[in-house]
Amino acid sequence: MRNIKVLTGNWAAAYGAKLARIDFVSAYPITPQTSVIEKLAEFIDKGELKAKMVRVESEHSAMAAVIGAAAVGARAFTATSAQGLFYMYEMVWWAAGARLPIVMGIVTRALAPPWSIWTDHADFLALRDSGWILLFARNAQEILDTIIQAYRIAEDEEVMLPVAVGWDAFIASHTAEPVDVPEQEIVDEYLPRKKAFSHMLDVDNPFSLGNLAFPDSYMEYRWLIDRAMNAAHKAIVEADREFGELFGRSYGGLIEKYRCEDANVVIVMMGASSGDGMDAVDALRDRGYKIGLCRIRAVRPFPVKELREVARTVDAVLVLDRAVSFGIGGTLGSEVKAALYPLKEKPLVFDFIAGLGGRDVDARLIERLALRVYDVLDGKTEVEEVEWVDINPEVVKA
Amino acid sequence: MSKLTEVFPEEEYILKGNASCPGCGAALLLRYVLKALGPRSIFVIPACCTSVIAGPLPRTSFKVPVMHIAFAASAATASGISEMLELRGREDINVVVWAGDGGTVDIGLQALSGAAERGHNIIYICYDNEAYMNTGIQRSGSTPLWAWTTTTPSGNPRPKKNLPFIMQVHRIPYIATGSPAYPNDLMAKLRKAKKIKGFKYIHLHTPCPPGWRFDSAKSVEVARLAVLTGAWILYEIENGVFRLTGPSKRLLDKKRRKPVKEYLKLQGRFRHLTREQIEEIQRLIDEEWERIKSL
Numbered sequence: 230m231r232n233i234k235v236l237t238g239n240w241a242a243a244y245g246a247k248l249a250r251i252d253f254v255s256a257y258p259i260t261p262q263t264s265v266i267e268k269l270a271e272f273i274d275k276g277e278l279k280a281k282m283v284r285v286e287s288e289h290s291a292m293a294a295v296i297g298a299a300a301v302g303a304r305a306f307t308a309t310s311a312q313g314l315f316y317m318y319e320m321v322w323w324a325a326g327a328r329l330p331i332v333m334g335i336v337t338r339a340l341a342p343p344w345s346i347w348t349d350h351a352d353f354l355a356l357r358d359s360g361w362i363l364l365f366a367r368n369a370q371e372i373l374d375t376i377i378q379a380y381r382i383a384e385d386e387e388v389m390l391p392v393a394v395g396w397d398a399f400i401a402s403h404t405a406e407p408v409d410v411p412e413q414e415i416v417d418e419y420l421p422r423k424k425a426f427s428h429m430l431d432v433d434n435p436f437s438l439g440n441l442a443f444p445d446s447y448m449e450y451r452w453l454i455d456r457a458m459n460a461a462h463k464a465i466v467e468a469d470r471e472f473g474e475l476f477g478r479s480y481g482g483l484i485e486k487y488r489c490e491d492a493n494v495v496i497v498m499m500g501a502s503s504g505d506g507m508d509a510v511d512a513l514r515d516r517g518y519k520i521g522l523c524r525i526r527a528v529r530p531f532p533v534k535e536l537r538e539v540a541r542t543v544d545a546v547l548v549l550d551r552a553v554s555f556g557i558g559g560t561l562g563s564e565v566k567a568a569l570y571p572l573k574e575k576p577l578v579f580d581f582i583a584g585l586g587g588r589d590v591d592a593r594l595i596e597r598l599a600l601r602v603y604d605v606l607d608g609k610t611e612v613e614e615v616e617w618v619d620i621n622p623e624v625v626k627a
Numbered sequence: 628m629s630k631l632t633e634v635f636p637e638e639e640y641i642l643k644g645n646a647s648c649p650g651c652g653a654a655l656l657l658r659y660v661l662k663a664l665g666p667r668s669i670f671v672i673p674a675c676c677t678s679v680i681a682g683p684l685p686r687t688s689f690k691v692p693v694m695h696i697a698f699a700a701s702a703a704t705a706s707g708i709s710e711m712l713e714l715r716g717r718e719d720i721n722v723v724v725w726a727g728d729g730g731t732v733d734i735g736l737q738a739l740s741g742a743a744e745r746g747h748n749i750i751y752i753c754y755d756n757e758a759y760m761n762t763g764i765q766r767s768g769s770t771p772l773w774a775w776t777t778t779t780p781s782g783n784p785r786p787k788k789n790l791p792f793i794m795q796v797h798r799i800p801y802i803a804t805g806s807p808a809y810p811n812d813l814m815a816k817l818r819k820a821k822k823i824k825g826f827k828y829i830h831l832h833t834p835c836p837p838g839w840r841f842d843s844a845k846s847v848e849v850a851r852l853a854v855l856t857g858a859w860i861l862y863e864i865e866n867g868v869f870r871l872t873g874p875s876k877r878l879l880d881k882k883r884r885k886p887v888k889e890y891l892k893l894q895g896r897f898r899h900l901t902r903e904q905i906e907e908i909q910r911l912i913d914e915e916w917e918r919i920k921s922l
Contacts, residue, residue, distance in 0.1 A: 253711055255703075281710040286741030290703030293696065293738065297671070297707025300694055302715075305707070319697050430692040430708070432667045432720055437687035439695030446684055 236408040238401035241369035242334045242394075243268035244408070245376030246306045247278045248416045249332075253303035255283040255294035259313040260346050261398040262336045266308060288313040292320030292333075299329040300430045300438060304380060304423045308334035310398065311352045312341065318355070324391045325360025325454065327438055328428060330383035331391040332376060333361075337500070337551075338398045339586040347587020348398035350499065350552040354528065354560045360454045362392040362461050363528040365499050369406040371480060372396050374472060375526075377411075381420055381468040387460035389426065398587065400501035411476055419475050462530045481524075483532035488514060489521030489539050494602055497536070497565055498549040499525040502590040506549065509595035520599055525561065533568040540569050545577040547602050549595065551584045558582070558615035577605070583618035594618070634814050636662050645688035647680045650843025652833035652850065653754045654680060655807045657725065660752060663817035666691055668721040669708055673701040673735060675727035675754075676761045699734045701726050702742035702751060709747045721750055721821060728755040728769035732788045743797040743826045750820050750827045753790065756835040764838045771858075772911060773904045775840075775896040782899060786911055791830050795864055799826040803863040803872075806832045808851035812861055812873035819863075832859045840895020849893050857884040857912050860919065869922040879920060887912055 256266045272278035295305040339345035366372040379392040466482040473479025503524040550559025562580030584590035604610040640661035647654035682688045696704045701724045709722040731753035759765040766776040773782040805813040820827040836843040853859035861875040891897040
């Protein structure tokens with residue numbers, strides 16, 4: 230009884246939100262997010278989704294409206310990209326500080342200037358310190374499934390934090406794929422109606438949300454977010470496992486491991502190009518290389534434990550970064566290095582920055598980088614600790 | 628006396644011992660506003676003096692639910708609350724924004740304009756103390772002509788922005804101004820706003836003793852003189868129809884208005900004014916009243 234529909238990633242996101250029975254959505258249009266919101270508008274217009282939509286005048290207001298709705302108990306949703314995310318950045322932190330279980334889709338897009346509408350992960354990764362749980366999906370099916378999972382995680386009483394679900398501009402957002410759309414009744418079983426929570430605004434139980442905290446208590450409120458983020462680790466794993474039991478699909482929790490069992494080199498990457506990464510792994514395996522791939526699904530909480538477990542037995546980790554923290558290296562690479570540093574026996578970590586602003590990251594490129602890592606292990610060549618892949622000298626020439 | 632308690636219920640919703648300054652116009656107005664709107668109200672408060680007046684965690688000086696929100700966000704947050712309550716059939720609850728002039732006429736204007744244009748069921752109240760008082764008296768878009776502030780040490784060179792008139796072109800059902808010197812007028816307007824569905828905008832003159840540099844015992848006197856000199860005009864615009872209210876009704880004739888000097892001289896923020904500057908302020912007020920005549 231599978232219900233297969235051909236959906237783009239953005240439409241899959243809208244289906245996910247609908248199946249999660251969101252009752253509030255507010256958003257502002259930005260390429261490549263628009264079709265998420267258009268589809269939700271259509272669902273509401275046709276009466277297929279009973280929800281309020283507030284068509285705001287900016288992303289700052291989109292997040293502000295979603296915060297207001299969530300504070301009176303809504304299961305609330307928004308989506309944005311790049312400039313839009315940065316315009317609402319203040320409110321993004323507010324949502325986490327106010328402990329509101331909002332879910333936001335981030336269709337990742339490179340930041341301007343220069344203008345670009347294509348993917349990289351700088352926008353998504355800028356939320357690392359905000360208190361949001363950060364999940365990243367790689368295709369339309371996973372986008373739909375992760376949005377449903379995201380509400381389970383966000384509304385977990387031990388968690389009560391907002392969740393951002395990222396996916397790549399165009400590669401995932403606008404590619405149509407067959408998607409198994411789950412039955413509403415089973416989703417309802419997986420994700421029951423949202424319960425009231427203690428810090429909801431209620432005229433029968435007056436409460437001030439966000440009053441001034443002096444230095445003697447502010448830190449404790451931050452500590453509570455960190456505790457919730459640690460609790461989210463378990464919640465993500467369980468949400469994914471139970472999803473698998475009900476729907477027959479799961480994604481490995483915080484990381485998806487691909488042929489890592491006996492690997493001596495693993496690729497660490499995130500997003501749509503991970504599929505190309507898996508193709509590269511297959512091709513290299515065929516040639517006798519013991520290589521595997523870890524796809525990052527959760528950036529916050531970071532899969533420290535999972536990565537250490539994999540890295541313990543490998544000689545090298547190849548991080549493919551679609552974002553850079555200028556002055557230190559790839560954003561994900563820095564996180565991986567920090568996670569692995571406490572290991573007594575550390576693998577080498579190679580950080581390659583590639584695919585910014587939508588440049589293609591295909592299997593051939595990944596294969597080439599992996600072979601270089603093997604050459605380094607064999608003492609045949611050297612690479613820099615952080616390397617920008619294929620910089621075109623014509624463009625950078627003064 | 629029964630009539631008085633009918634207009635001003637005895638129940639207090641802003642508690643004693645709150646952190647407002649002595650003579651605070653905002654605290655005085657808030658007391659009236661809460662009495663008029665009652666306990667079935669949710670307040671959305673952006674960064675402003677009331678962020679402090681609400682008191683430090685885990686306590687609160689409010690007896691209604693309060694959502695603190697970022698400076699520019701109050702109208703949008705109220706949109707979300709209002710729409711959700713409507714979806715849940717809880718339209719008996721007043722969704723109220725209580726924001727200062729900076730959060731309304733400057734940083735919050737975009738969100739305010741958006742929410743008004745969309746027509747959510749919200750009562751938006753701006754308490755206008757005519758500068759950024761919570762951060763220490765910096766000029767805002769609502770600071771009057773030639774007023775001293777810490778960022779206009781020799782006087783603000785521009786007249787204040789007329790926000791109620793900006794709101795008027797949003798075609799919202801109700802707009803009103805108010806003053807703490809005329810609580811009956813204020814209470815009637817709030818009660819009217821409460822009954823009207825849609826976006827309501829209320830702009831309140833809010834004397835600030837430390838910011839305007841006057842004795843904290845004189846807040847009401849300062850507020851009253853603002854109205855009697857015509858510097859602050861009491862009116863309402865209901866479904867596009869303009870109507871003067873309270874004492875402003877009989878001030879259309881210039882001869883009935885006190886000279887603005889009487890209002891200015893009570894306040895240290897205007898102490899440095901030259902005769903020419905006072906005349907300029909007077910002229911601005913008279914022009915405003917000529918405009919009112921044409922409405």
